[in-house]
Amino acid sequence: MRLLNPLLALLVLYCLGAGRAGAADLVQTIAAIKPAIVGVGSYQAMRSPAVSFVGTGFVVGDGLTVVTNAHVVAAASGEERKDSKDNLRVLVARGANVEAREAALLVMDRLHDLALLRLSGAPEPALRVGDSDSAREGQMLAFTGFPLTAILGFHPVTHRAMISAITVVATPAPNARSLDAKAIVQLQRSAYPVFQLDGTAYPGFSGSPLYDPESGVVLGVINKVLNATKESAISAPSGITYAIPAKFVQQLMTGR
Incomplete structure (x- = not known):
């Protein structure tokens, strides 16, 4: 039986130990994260059920502020109707x-x-929003939320994800004819970086915190997945998910 090179054996043992340590860190972090994860929905007294569950949010700051996606709020508030x-x-x-x-x-x-x-009532456990500019491609993160919303019950679910790329997105023009000089400048101004992840997020995960597995510090907010159709998000997910960097959350919280 051929023995491994001593240095290689030590490296393997180190990696295995680091993997176990990372998993242990995530177990503890999930337990600390879950109390701050909330659902976002709406209420209509004449509807059955009266409460409709739309997406995910998480508590920050003083325990009464909830971060979520704008599109989740639009759906919950009936803005589209x-x-x-x-x-x-x-x-x-x-x-x-x-x-x-x-x-x-x-x-x-x-x-x-x-x-x-802004929540009414008593404060809830809050998460800390970190410096998303420190995030790097290849970094392992996790996100916790409510996939498929009420279908799986009110139980936060955690997925792991690596930052596959830090790329730039911009709000697209309605059509090619509108791409004049002014529109091009506007597109350039609206461009901003996002995290592309290799983890799978299902409908309902929108608004979930993307965080460091060891510290639980939030580095982003899950906002969409890449899918050919809305139906394929469940039946044939692409495994490509996007998150908004947390620096934009900080800007929103401070009014900058």
């Missing part, structure tokens, strides 16, 4: 029960697909 405006609700776990708490929209950033909500 001219005949109805729903009341926003934030769903908070209370042991085996779920409490639907009133929430108000503080500010919305449609360009970066972010929104801040």
Whole structure:
């Protein structure tokens, strides 16, 4: 039997040990993260069920501020339906029960697909928003939220993901004819970096925090997946997910 080179053997043992340590860190981090993960939805007294669950959010700051996606708030508030405006609700776990708490929209950033909500009542456990400019391609992260929303029950689910690329997106022009000089300048101004991830996010994960597995510090917000059709997001997911860097959350929180 051929023995491994001593240095190679030590390297293998180190990598195995690092892998176990990383997994242990994530186990502890998930336990700390979950109390700050909330659902975002709406309430209509005459609807059955009265509370509709749309996406994910997470608590930051003083425990009464919730971060989510702008498109989640638009769906929850009935913005897309001219005949109805729903009341926003934030769903908070209370042991085996779920409490639907009133929430108000503080500010919305449609360009970066972010929104801040204000919770009523007592503060909840909060996550820390970190420096997303420190994130690097190849870095392993995790995100926790509610895939498929209420279908799986009110149980936060965690997926791991690597930053595959840090790329730039811009709001596209409606058509080629509108691409004049002014439109091109506007496109350049609206371009911003996003994290492309190799983890799979399903509908309902929108608004989930993307965080460091060891520290739990939030580095981004899940906002969309790459899919050919809406239906394929469930039946044939691409495994390519995008997240908004946390620096835009910080800008929203500080009003910059």
